[in-house]
Amino acid sequence: MHTTLSMSSAELDEHDIDAVMAVLASGRLALGPYMREFEEMMAAFAGVKHGVGVSSGTAALHLIVRSLDLQPGDEVLVPSFTFAASVNVLLFERLLPVFVDIEPDTFNLDPADIERKISPKTKAIMVVDVFGHPAPWDELLALAKQHNLHLIDDCCEAIGAEYKGKRIGQFGDAGAFAFYPNKQMTTGEGGIIVTDDDRIAELCRSMANQGRGQMGAWLVHERLGFNYRFNEMAAALGIAQLKRLETFMAKRAHVAGMYQAALAGVEGLRPPIVRSEVKMSWFVYVILLNEGYDRDQVMAAMQEQGVPSRGYFAPIHLQPYMKDYPSRGGDSLPITESVAQRTIALPFHNNITEGQVDQVAEALKQTL
Ligand SMILES: Cc1ncc(COP(=O)(O)O)c(C=O)c1O
Structure with a gap:
């Protein structure tokens, strides 16, 4: 169920x-x-x-x-x-x-x-x-x-x-x-x-x-x-x-750990990378699809299996309103443009269950 x-x-x-x-x-x-x-x-x-x-x-x-x-x-x-x-x-x-531009791992x-x-x-x-x-x-x-x-x-x-x-x-x-x-x-x-x-x-x-x-x-x-x-x-x-933030953070780290385990065997994506010198405070859980996948198609196929997701982030230099404002540097963002076509935020909050994580992982596996 x-x-x-x-x-x-x-x-x-x-x-x-x-x-x-x-x-x-x-x-x-x-x-x-x-x-x-x-x-x-x-x-x-x-x-x-x-x-x-x-x-x-x-x-x-x-x-x-x-x-x-x-x-x-x-x-x-x-x-x-x-x-x-x-x-x-x-x-x-x-x-x-x-x-x-951004670093490809974090x-x-x-x-x-x-x-x-x-x-x-x-x-x-x-x-x-x-x-x-x-x-x-x-x-x-x-x-x-x-x-x-x-x-x-x-x-x-x-x-x-x-x-x-x-x-x-x-x-x-x-x-x-x-x-x-x-x-x-x-x-x-x-x-x-x-x-x-x-x-x-x-x-x-x-x-x-x-x-x-x-x-x-x-x-x-x-x-x-x-x-x-x-x-x-x-x-x-x-x-x-x-007063409860430490507990919230621990719960979120636990959910991230469940995702990490459930997605380990799924081909076609890279789970989030956390560098050794940091303690992550998990805000969202964002995976990176391998090159060649169409993110919108992947998200639509997951939605059909009852799994919502979001295309985090859409780069700001490509947003419609930015054409009305001066900026610099937007012509040389190769990592940003490559990554931003392939990142997907999965359902993520303190109280996601192991069953729900498995449901998301299964939907991703079927789709990819
Ligand atoms: C990176 C970043 N900056 C700024 C904001 C703005 O915060 P708020 O929505 O409270 O204005 C957010 C949150 O939505 C954010 O994720």
Whole structure:
């Protein structure tokens, strides 16, 4: 008997319900104590001084970019093999995305291609720890130092991951986590900026709250700002979820292990590769088809057997809207273009059963 498979599913229980109900009972729904507590917990978790809760991962990235005093036309290196928000926040600020290729094993950005594409106008690297696998931080930190570049960490997919024993979020000038319900932990919608930099934290906090100063009056706006505020229900949910994140991560690692075992004998694909120096925080489980397969056909055939899947990622430099925006580097992304035609995210969440994993593996085997 086959059970219904979903691509992702948040794990919610009575702790979460009680936490949100307590906020409602308190009557204080915004800019209150839960947000502060969540920010402090997340900063401690990521090993940094500051956390600034905001309304989404995109908002977190946007505010980090704005806090760096970049000028229109400045170049920012960014992978194309990412979620659109990593690139869009650069376009919001009229910065020039310079697309860099990825490494064929982890799909993270390739330091060698970064070196090739650095120019005198390059001011920053938008690093993405893709699918929860940490980027090659030693190389990135060395390049940033050598060329005097900012490092923004889009770690929206990598909460809890570690690089050489240190948690992701503490490596760049600032990092952004995201809490949409498909993530390892959720606040419904939400995001947070984590940083050791006092100035970035203060600017981001002000810009998220309409440019108000920390002690200022409600109608005094010290700078141009947004309404990117987090809310108390989301913060309370975040606190309850963060307390269980280690358990969630262990469950996800267990599911990944079951997939790894079930797919070992399936010809025509490569399961995910995890480098020895990292601890993966499994966001999605993405396989790579061998060359020659038509991904859309494979996904359609799996769907006929009741198995949903997604073509993660569709490269950003090939997205329809990008023709309206200047960019550089999109003409030399051979690995990105090859990989992105062949990657498939399989159903993946904390509570997928062994039977469901077998069902997915069997459907893949039949199809390939
Ligand atoms: C790599 C990456 N960056 C940014 C985001 C944006 O996060 P949000 O959807 O919370 O705005 C996401 C999540 O969807 C993501 O996966």
